[in-house]
Amino acid sequence: MxxxxxxxxxxxxxxxxxxxxxxxxxSILKITRVKKRQFIIQPGFVSEYRNYIVEGAVRVFYxxxxxxxxxxxxxxxxxxxxxxTSYLNRxxxxxxxxxxEDSIIIQMKYDDVEAICERIHALCQYFRLYIEKALSxxxxxxxxxxxxxxxxxxxxxxxxxxxxxxRVPQYVLASYLGISPESISRIRSKS
Numbered sequence: 194m195x196x197x198x199x200x201x202x203x204x205x206x207x208x209x210x211x212x213x214x215x216x217x218x219x220s221i222l223k224i225t226r227v228k229k230r231q232f233i234i235q236p237g238f239v240s241e242y243r244n245y246i247v248e249g250a251v252r253v254f255y256x257x258x259x260x261x262x263x264x265x266x267x268x269x270x271x272x273x274x275x276x277x278t279s280y281l282n283r284x285x286x287x288x289x290x291x292x293x294e295d296s297i298i299i300q301m302k303y304d305d306v307e308a309i310c311e312r313i314h315a316l317c318q319y320f321r322l323y324i325e326k327a328l329s330x331x332x333x334x335x336x337x338x339x340x341x342x343x344x345x346x347x348x349x350x351x352x353x354x355x356x357x358x359x360r361v362p363q364y365v366l367a368s369y370l371g372i373s374p375e376s377i378s379r380i381r382s383k384s
Contacts (some may be wrong), residue, residue: 197219197222197299200222200299201215204316221305222300223242223302224247226295227297228292232291233251233292234290235289236289239283241280243303243306244301246268246270246296247297250292251290252293253290267293343376344383350366
């Protein structure tokens, strides 16, 4: 199995690439190993890479003025992450990205992605379709957060993503759901 098979399978769910296009695309990929608790993105630095998780788990979070962490996303194998505002606008990041486990990621530098999308229309289409799907998910998450109780949000997430809910620390899941770790303990004790 190719070291890039996961991301190539991900792309194949959206578009078809020729062998030469695959070769050109994989030439811009960089495999990086990160240790648990290592930061991949930090505020103040431009997020240079779009990152794909081959193995492991990563969270993206924001630290407010009071020092409270707000988890924006949690990703595991076959997920992308970055500070997209920083990545797309070439501005300093506002988020942290931290490995929750020892992880292997594939990184794609912004300039390389832009250049390859100029040459390979199918990749441009792939990135557009994937971002549209992510935007749709983000909109659904906003509605869920403003319309459902803590308990409903917790069970919706656990039922939809058991592979994540059972894998990440409780404080990370609580931060993502906008509830306290104690609330999660109470919710779990009821079941």
